[in-house]
Amino acid sequence: MFYTSDDCNYKHISLSITNDPLNVTVWNPTGFIFPYELWSKSGVVLFASSENELKQHYLFWGDSQHAPLEGIGIATSNDGQNWNDTGLYLIKTGDVYDFDWGWIEAGPPPIRLNSGDFLFLYNGGSEDPATFSQVGYVILNGTDPSLVITRSANPLLESNQSWEQNPSKVYMTGLIPHSQGCPKQLSNFLVGTM
Structure with missing residues (x-):
């Protein structure tokens, strides 16, 4: 289990391991993934599996609000x-693009598309994240997920209802693929890519 730990000075991606997740007494916290001085609040893992045939696991991490x-x-x-x-x-x-020039951070774990590539959503904004956030996407190469095939030119999701504003906060934290895969009209969804 990856989680964010906070000692009031730094936030860190941390790891705890168990073979029995329902037994609270057998979790083994292994500590920070990165050095203490490195702020690392946000991160998601793309695990290698027999289904995706990746040779290693990938962690997409970071919160660009912090040097x-x-x-x-x-x-x-x-x-x-x-x-x-x-x-x-x-x-x-x-x-x-303009919509995410100010800050970005990882959203939910990537999901595999019918093409074999991966859809990865991220949070970002052009203004202070305390007041404004949006959701963008990248399509990652199916055999080397460190390579970006395309990136959204415009946000997929932003606050446009009165109850979502002041402050305006929209964060993507979870994504579940549809049991029948991506819709055939996915090309319409990818309009405006780079």
Whole structure:
């Protein structure tokens, strides 16, 4: 289980392991994934499996609101416990579009598309995240998820109802694939990509 720990100075992606998740007494907390001084509040894992045929696990992590991060970073692991930060970014703030130039962070874990590629949603905004956030997407290469095939030019979701505003907060934290896969009209969904 990955979780965010907070000691009032830094937030960290942390890990705890068990073979019996319903037994609270057998969880083994292993600690921070990255060095203490590195703020790492947000992250999601794409685990290698026989279904997706990936050779290693991927962790897309980071919260660009806190230095020295510039976007969503990429870490890899062979065992799911020991992670190596590659120093590379999946996407950065200010790369292309207006809606997410100010900040970005990981959303829910990527899901596999019928094409074999992965849909990855992220949270971002052009203004202070305390007051405004939106949801964007990237399509990741099915054999090397560190490669971005395309990125949304416009947000998929933003607050436009009065009850969602002041402050305006929209965060994507979960995503469940439809049992029959993506709809045939997915091409309509991908309008405005880079």
